[in-house]
Amino acid sequence: MVKFTQEMKEALRVPGKGGSLIYLCTSSRDGNPNIAAMRFVATHMDDKILIADMFLLKTKANIKENPDVAVTICHPLEEGRWWVFKGKAVDIEYGFPRDFDWYGANATDILNEWGNWNKAEPPDEVPPDIVFPKAVQRGVVVVHVEEAYSIEPGHVGDKVL
Amino acid sequence: MTVNLTDRMKAWIEAMGCHLCVATQEGVPFVVLGRYAQARAGDEVVFALAEDEANVLAPVLSKNARVAFGVSRQGGIRAAYQFKGTGELLRSGEVFDAVAARAKEEKAIDAGAILLVRLTELYCTKPGYEAGLRLDGMTPEEIDAWERQRWKDVPRKKE
Numbered sequence: 635m636v637k638f639t640q641e642m643k644e645a646l647r648v649p650g651k652g653g654s655l656i657y658l659c660t661s662s663r664d665g666n667p668n669i670a671a672m673r674f675v676a677t678h679m680d681d682k683i684l685i686a687d688m689f690l691l692k693t694k695a696n697i698k699e700n701p702d703v704a705v706t707i708c709h710p711l712e713e714g715r716w717w718v719f720k721g722k723a724v725d726i727e728y729g730f731p732r733d734f735d736w737y738g739a740n741a742t743d744i745l746n747e748w749g750n751w752n753k754a755e756p757p758d759e760v761p762p763d764i765v766f767p768k769a770v771q772r773g774v775v776v777v778h779v780e781e782a783y784s785i786e787p788g789h790v791g792d793k794v795l
Numbered sequence: 796m797t798v799n800l801t802d803r804m805k806a807w808i809e810a811m812g813c814h815l816c817v818a819t820q821e822g823v824p825f826v827v828l829g830r831y832a833q834a835r836a837g838d839e840v841v842f843a844l845a846e847d848e849a850n851v852l853a854p855v856l857s858k859n860a861r862v863a864f865g866v867s868r869q870g871g872i873r874a875a876y877q878f879k880g881t882g883e884l885l886r887s888g889e890v891f892d893a894v895a896a897r898a899k900e901e902k903a904i905d906a907g908a909i910l911l912v913r914l915t916e917l918y919c920t921k922p923g924y925e926a927g928l929r930l931d932g933m934t935p936e937e938i939d940a941w942e943r944q945r946w947k948d949v950p951r952k953k954e
Contacts, residue, residue, distance in 0.1 A: 655871045659826050659863075661818035667863040667879075669816040669826075670920055671871040691927040700822040706814060708871035711828075718826045763946060764872055766923040783851075785828050787904075790847035 636795040660696035687773040716786035727773030737778035796931035798914035805834035807874035831898035843898030846907030879916035
């Protein structure tokens, strides 16, 4: 079982709070990779990464057929955030059984706290030509992290969790 | 489908580098950085990889050549695209020599391999109604006009 460092927890927050823009990497069951940037990110417990389900298309389809994902920092990298987190993901959407459990994370707790993320942590730092006009959240992607490796130049592949 | 990278896309790719994603045949994804990138044509991008970076990708690519990448750093939001294609690791030859030399000169990267990606798919990833919009198949003029209606900013190359 992994445990995030404090530095990781501070990085895995929305950019407006000193966190990061992240890349969520998924794959179809037969190995067609997909990479998409995400702004709404947080940690939960010591080994879960939460990502808002807004505008997810291929990412959502991939997670529904294959839970294996990787999460990495897109920006800022220069602050030493050279990590790739690997684990199993589920998209806890509205309508899930309220007692659904994903490696210890409870659906009710997740949706109560992060189910209206745009209101809780509005994307004030996102430039006007990129920001979405109306955010519609359908759920929260919960990544149960099982391991992490480095992509820091000179240390690529080294285990960090 | 045919991919036609715009000059702006090429500038973002080359200035910021890219996050490169591959997956095993069973669907397990892996990511490394492509710190030095060069768009060689409208549908080809090469990345200089240090040996340890290449070592993460090589076992996966040997069985599954599919690659997806997005632009690193501010490019993750300013260059809202996903690029997909097939990848080939080059460890010698004319392309390897030329790209490795430039990567050494510009970014001090000792390249162990060059990843050549032949693009086949291009998607818009701007949050909102255009998320997931497929852009390959557009002519160079069409894609250029489409992009100019939305963004014109071009980054300076990082040292």
